[in-house]
Amino acid sequence: LADAGPAAGRLRRWLAGRERRERALAALAEIGRRTERAAADGVPALLAQASVDLLRVPADETAAWVDFELRSAEYHGLLAEITEPSGGGADPAAARGFLPEALAERVLAQALDDTYRRVSLRGYQSFGARFALAQRRVILGDEMGLGKTIQALAALAHLAAQGHRHFLVVCPAGVLVNWTREIEARSTLRAVALHGPGRHDAFADWRGEGGVAVTTFQALTGFPELAAGELGMFVVDEAHLVKNPQARRSLAVAAWAARCAYVLFLTGTPMENRVSEFRSLVRILRPEAASGIGEVDTVAGSRAFRRAVAPAYLRRNQRDVLAELPGLQWTDEWEELSAADREAYRAAVRAGNFMAMRRAAYARPEESAKLARLLELVAEAAANGLKVVVFSAFREVLAVVEEALGRPAREGGGRLFGPISGSVPPARRQRLVDGFVAAAGHAVLLAQIEAGGIGINLQAASVVILCEPQVKPTMEQQAVARAHRMGQVRAVRVHRLLATDGVDQRMLEVLDRKARLFDAYARRSVVAESAPEAVDVSDTSLARRIVEDEQARLGALG
Incomplete structure (x- = not known):
């Protein structure tokens, strides 16, 4: 100046x-140049937010507690990173997977560079990432909801800070979009999707520029393997899918793993009495150790089994490592529409029917990408004995889900309740809820979001599935609050099913812009707390605008 x-x-x-x-x-x-960069980095909005925060009356005890409940995972994650770098907690031994002391000390001595990481780690998550780095070729089998993806990203970020440039993640097609979004949100690493018609061009780009490539089991078989030592880490999500050593995808995974020093298998499915399958996974990672595992006739969660497989396997359960008030984990499950889904969606767009566009992903159940992902989530919850609530705005969608889940739910030992809708009398609605709560182990409750999202308590559920995004954000929040409330003894995991390149994405873009503006200048103001409509988008112009935009977009695509 x-x-x-x-x-x-x-x-x-x-x-x-x-x-x-x-x-x-x-x-x-x-x-x-500096002012342009400041504008691009959002400094004016940050200064405006700072002004609002400084002028706001200090929060009272009640407001502080509400904020903690809303963001407890962030609070505890940051506190754990500051106070428990060694993976401690309510039960340090549990956080370390009951590993032998000598092995645990070796893991704790492993450095963990956070230069390229954008997320705080719980103590047990830090330990999991260190375990993957110290042991190099391992299976991380934490119970679902404990953040296996974040632990994998922490390990990738560390290796990137050490100079590695190429990383590869293999996963089911249904979670590929989630992986790329998590990489971009939780790290500064470059995400490259190797999927679809342009996957070979993307592979060439990744080979030259580096980053974290994400591909599917099917696509992996079509790529040339990198030279030994060129790949920094190879991550296999849902690794139980390669338990059959003769399967084509298992052979492809084994070939890539053989040429990489760091290999991380992720699977949240308990391996009860399946020692032979576990041995198949270990054989890919450590052939010399597989024969020494033996026929351990106990469940995967027992301490005896953990000690036997400690060099290659780490598993923690929620009850062992989450001692605080249960948190809320929200995951947007982005799915690529199948050919049948796209056909139904285009028909709805041509008709200008906004509601039909929103439920088009379930119009052809046998080929529905969203329904396939929903069934996977319910199956994983069943494997862990968890109760599930499925919400949708549409009775037709719930009918499709009911038909798809009825038979598998019975076979899995769980029970299916509902659907609860506006036409169900209150007394019957309460009987359905009571039956769901009283059911032993896994169970599923179906509910129309306006009917099931208000006025009933569902603390028994720890998994919530939203079949589509809602026009009013508060409607989703109220539905989730049926399970995530005082009295809940498990962390609640919310999965919102979304389709790429369609009405779901357009709805979120519009809603997100309004939410950002509101949050930037009046976060949790008295007006906002007392008037949910301040951030809801319920006017008919939203539907009309999205329909018109989608008609124009699809018309341009031919």
């Missing part, structure tokens, strides 16, 4: 002399 002073007026420039004038113009250009 001092050097730029002479540029403030003609007279000052003329009196400054040639050298000072040149210095002033250079300083002025630098100021321009």
